[in-house]
Amino acid sequence: xxxxxxxxxxxxxxxxxxxxxxxxxxxxxxxxxxxxxxxxxxxxxxxxxxxxxxxxxxxxxxxxxxxxxxxxxxxxxxxxxxxxxxxxxxxxxxxxxxxxxxxxxxxxxxxxxxxxxxxxxxxxxxxxxxxxxxxxxxxxxxxxxxxxxxxxxxxxxxxxxxxxxxxxxxxxxxxxxxxxxxxxxxxxxxxxxxxxxxxxxxxxxxxxxxxxxxxxxxxxxxxxxxxxxxxxxxxxxxxxxxxxxxxxxxxxxxxxxxxxxxxxxxxxxxxxxxxxxxxxxxxxxxxxxxxxxxxxxxx
Numbered sequence: 001x002x003x004x005x006x007x008x009x010x011x012x013x014x015x016x017x018x019x020x021x022x023x024x025x026x027x028x029x030x031x032x033x034x035x036x037x038x039x040x041x042x043x044x045x046x047x048x049x050x051x052x053x054x055x056x057x058x059x060x061x062x063x064x065x066x067x068x069x070x071x072x073x074x075x076x077x078x079x080x081x082x083x084x085x086x087x088x089x090x091x092x093x094x095x096x097x098x099x100x101x102x103x104x105x106x107x108x109x110x111x112x113x114x115x116x117x118x119x120x121x122x123x124x125x126x127x128x129x130x131x132x133x134x135x136x137x138x139x140x141x142x143x144x145x146x147x148x149x150x151x152x153x154x155x156x157x158x159x160x161x162x163x164x165x166x167x168x169x170x171x172x173x174x175x176x177x178x179x180x181x182x183x184x185x186x187x188x189x190x191x192x193x194x195x196x197x198x199x200x201x202x203x204x205x206x207x208x209x210x211x212x213x214x215x216x217x218x219x220x221x222x223x224x225x226x227x228x229x230x231x232x233x234x235x236x237x238x239x240x241x242x243x244x245x246x247x248x249x250x251x252x253x254x255x256x257x258x259x260x261x262x263x264x265x266x267x268x269x270x271x272x273x274x275x276x277x278x279x280x281x282x283x284x285x286x287x288x289x290x291x292x293x294x295x296x297x298x299x
Contacts, residue, residue: 010112013050013255014039016234017262018203022272024281033199033238045096046199046238046251047132053112056133056155059213063154064126070216072126073165077138077150084245085138085150086124093131101131126152134238137161137250141241146248148172155213155254157206157233158220158286199240206233206285207274207292211256230259230295232270259296267296 016037018029034044042048063071074082090108093101102109108117110131117127129136129152138150145168151161164172208215211231233256240249259267274282274292282289 010050010053011042013052014042014048014236015257016203016236016255017232017257017266018205018234019232019266019269019273022269023276024273029202030200030239031202033201033240035201046092046240046249047096047134048236048253049097049100049112049133053133056213057113057130060130060152060154063214063216070160070162070218071152071154072129073151073153073161074125076147076166077140081138081140081245081247082125082150084242084247085249086119086128088240088242088249089128089136090119093128125150134251134253137252139248139250141246141248145169153252155215155252157204157215157235157254158217160217163217197241197243199238202237202239204235204237207231207259207287208233208256211258213254228295230292232257232259232262271296 014037016039033046037043042050060071077085090103093108094103100111102111103119106119108119109115110117113131115127115131117124117131121127125136135155136152137148140147140149147166147168148161148164149166151165153161208231209229211233233254236253236255238249238251238253240251241247242249259270262270271293274287274289277285277287277289
């Protein structure tokens with residue numbers, strides 16, 4: 001069965017709307033993993049599989065073919081650390097989706113792609129990432145800070161995994177306006193999450209005039225969003241500490257919502273949040289505030 005055929009067996013994508021008040025904020029906004037956001041069992045899964053599986057897989061394959069070095073980055077992680085990450089991903093997939101993944105001896109059968117992976121394959125991290133819709137990052141928690149040490153990132157929102165590899169939390173977000181002001185000691189925050197051995201989920205959002213998954217910086221133009229359509233780009237980020245290690249699994253799932261299908265109150269919240277953004281934030285997110293308000297008010 002092909003990925004396209006298999007996707008018909010999957011549920012519709014989860015629906016989120018993280019613009020919960022009238023002001024934009026870069027605060028962490030953490031909730032315990034498993035919190036019900038209205039999507040039933042999907043909210044309890046780290047890896048969400050749905051009818052858009054083939055689209056996300058194609059995006060990853062296309063990105064890798066364009067320049068795998070830019071999207072699959074494992075230079076900073078040791079072999080033993082990567083093996084632990086692979087073990088956790090394998091366990092999670094079989095636990096959350098036993099109907100789609102079967103682990104037997106040293107082989108993982110992936111029903112959606114009809115592929116059988118060898119668990120001792122040196123490229124297992126890359127191969128596993130191609131079986132899910134999330135991007136996957138690995139953070140290392142230490143006394144000196146929190147570093148990005150591995151990434152399989154094919155749907156990044158205007159940032160490059162290759163350029164960020166090895167950076168701590170402050171450096172990773174140095175270009176995000178007001179991040180350091182609203183998130184005191186982010187490295188310590190990550191260390192605190194790790195010490196609690198509890199997984200957390202958070203959301204980030206922005207606006208795009210096209211629902212394009214891969215927005216790597218080298219593919220972008222400097223034009224502000226001036227189209228007649230707007231999509232709300234939402235990231236569901238899950239932070240999972242790995243027991244008996246100094247590692248944290250960080251998954252990012254991107255969703256798009258057509259703004260002309262939002263409820264009236266949701267559009268009003270979105271307009272207010274955009275109006276509350278500083279000029280620096282608007283520039284960073286490439287948002288034309290006047291144009292966005294005009295389009296949203298027409299819906």
